[in-house]
Amino acid sequence: MASKRIGLQTIELPLRPAITGCAACVGRKEGEGPLGEYFDFVAKDEMVGQETFELAEKQLYLDAIRKAISKGGSRPEEVQFLLGGDLLNQIITASFSARDLGIPFIGLYGACSTMAESLALGSMLLDGEHASQIVCAASSHFCTAERQYRYPLEFGTQRSPTAQWTVTGAGASLLNLSPAVPALAHVTQVCLGRVVDLGITDANNMGAAMAPAAADTLLAFFADTHTQPEDYDLIVTGDLGQVGHDLLMQLMREQRQPLPGDRYTDCGLLIYDRKAQDVHAGGSGCGCSASVLNAWLLPMLQRREIRRMLFMATGALMSLTSSQQGESIPGIAHAVLLESP
Amino acid sequence: MASKRIGLQTIELPLRPAITGCAACVGRKEGEGPLGEYFDFVAKDEMVGQETFELAEKQLYLDAIRKAISKGGSRPEEVQFLLGGDLLNQIITASFSARDLGIPFIGLYGACSTMAESLALGSMLLDGEHASQIVCAASSHFCTAERQYRYPLEFGTQRSPTAQWTVTGAGASLLNLSPAVPALAHVTQVCLGRVVDLGITDANNMGAAMAPAAADTLLAFFADTHTQPEDYDLIVTGDLGQVGHDLLMQLMREQRQPLPGDRYTDCGLLIYDRKAQDVHAGGSGCGCSASVLNAWLLPMLQRREIRRMLFMATGALMSLTSSQQGESIPGIAHAVLLESP
Secondary structure (H helix, E strand, O other): OOOOEEOOOEEEOOOOOEEEEEEEEEOHHHHOOOOHHHOOEEOOOOOOOOOOHHHHHHHHHHHHHHHHHHHOOOOHHHOOEEEEEEOOHHHHHHHHHHHHHOOOEEEEOOHHHHHHHHHHHHHHHHHOOOOOEEEEEEEEOHHHHHHHHOOOHHHOOOOOOOOOEEOOEEEEEEEEOOOOOOOOEEEEEEEOOOOEOOOOOOOOOHHHHHHHHHHHHHHHHHHHHOOOHHHOOEEEEOOOHHHHHHHHHHHHHHOOOOOOOOOEEEHHHHOOOOOOOOOOOOEEOHHHHHHHHHHHHHHHHHOOOOOEEEEEEEEEOOOHHHHHOOOOOOEEEEEEEEEOO | OOOOEEOOOEEEOOOOOEEEEEEEEEOHHHHOOOOHHHOOEEOOOOOOOOOOHHHHHHHHHHHHHHHHHHHOOOOHHHOOEEEEEEOOHHHHHHHHHHHHHOOOEEEEOOHHHHHHHHHHHHHHHHHOOOOOEEEEEEEEOHHHHHHHHOOOHHHOOOOOOOOOEEOOEEEEEEEEOOOOOOOOEEEEEEEOOOOEOOOOOOOOOHHHHHHHHHHHHHHHHHHHHOOOHHHOOEEEEOOOHHHHHHHHHHHHHHOOOOOOOOOEEEHHHHOOOOOOOOOOOOEEOHHHHHHHHHHHHHHHHHOOOOOEEEEEEEEEOOOHHHHHOOOOOOEEEEEEEEEOO
16 A cells, blocks of 8 residues: 555655745736736736737746746756646647747646646655656636637627636746755645536536535545644635635535635635726636746745645636536646645 | 656656556447457447447546456545546546546646556556556547547548548556556556657648657657667557658667567557558557557556567647647657566
8 A cells, every 4th residue: 555645635745845946927917916016927918929829828838937947946957847737728838838848748637726736746756756856837818718718809708797817827836856945835745636516517607616626625635634724824725716715615614614714715816806807706727826826825935924835726627518518517626735944 | 866767758666566457448440440359348339329429438438447447456436546638628538537436536638648648647656655546548539539620520521641540449557556466567667758849730640740759759768778679579659650650660760779660560550450441541549549558458468478568659739729820730759668567
């Protein structure tokens, strides 16, 4: 039997892989939000100087990775794997970035859970000593996602109150097993989620589709580790938005593991000023948790304002085809425990 | 520094994770091919008793996973991770199968390299003792892939001579760290590939797009391990087809590491009778290498007809959007060294 498993879904990482570099590069709207000053780069517009929205997203992705590697005191040639994904069909943002970087590439698809999925996998690979440096990345772009998943941008379709706004942004973290530079944080436990589906079919209410998966992973993690929500300084979900945030609070209350209001938040609520920025239920997209983690949350751990943070990104695993064929929307949530140095 | 790395891209797995179960479930055309009798299940038609092609693909996926787990002497509740992907947008085959199985899910996208990507990752996670049982799976379906990537099936578009035929099939392998049943094979080394793009833009010539990536990974592996092609009883690529197979032979000759004709083959050439079955350059799709590996190649290792097999699946990482925007087709290849018990 493997010795590092705790309970059913949680895995301990005795070598405590370090995150030594992090970076987030975002669009203009994100730069105008409450975290604006913390991003490494804020684009002037959604084109980021490129000819297509897709190339714009790739540019943010590449920039975030290069900055994370450089801030982590390393160079691309020293990094063994790029673990990454994005929301586009065939994850072209990640694949084409990997082509430009030349780093061996492990392509992931976890929808908006990708940042946590990549960190969980990456830190296990370091903990198993199969690599010494790994870069993890995820991105989304409002214009590429909207036209792929919903409507042509030119329609100007009215959005429903439960809808979230896809973040234009990319985040990257450099994981390092034996860092020569100080760590920002350590990954000490990971909890990989199951696919959970309570039958939500409204593609404009992703928060509700993902909240049951978030609850499932949280409950598994607390049971496996014999801990409770109060044992963590901060629990952060990826992009549940207001609807999913409230639903997760309710689900956890019903399971008698209520999340303390002052210690639980969601990246989709942090990234925009919901009153001023017309984003309805909040931010979404795998760039949401990726950019908030790498711009705002990891530095909080580095400064030791918080000591133990459970970062859990959630994903909605449907496609246009599955929705058109009447399938409901399955959700997934992966969690990583991040501790200050 | 990590101790299990050999050279730049290759990783040694000292715990030699075992494959204890394997299964392949395919469509009718594949059942009529030269490997027909070796598959665990051959569907009567492309619907596999389901209402849509997508549900048919999912059914093959689920069946292959369940059979691999059962043949490996285990049960789904004992398996810690499903590492899987497929060719469909948002990998809905894998995600919806994970929903039905309840096994924690790590979603991958490596196009047709997925079977090797999942085996490489899964065996590293076992070697790191982060899990004791992992199931790896990949699939494709001619009808779902054709209508997503190329033309509506009803068009009956004429296919070009370099085109390959997407395999309808799913393959799954159960990896086990401390098996109670005899191993079919052991995964002893893995080599993760870089994204390579020599500028091919013809989506009907995937073999040519992927061959340079195959050469890149092979050359890295031979350099890292100080071995040469003759040191392996069999080198098998995923789905280069005849065009890619010949191109890879040429590229390796040019690099003065020629692949011996009697020890190198390609799953895309094995699965169909190219003369009788009108498949042009051969089979393709991640179900191609997944079903040939799990039906034909792993049992050869189990019977010790061969001792050391390098299994390398290749993927073409383009999307409809990237092709329409004029991008060329990047390729990737991941390799795993499989040894007989």
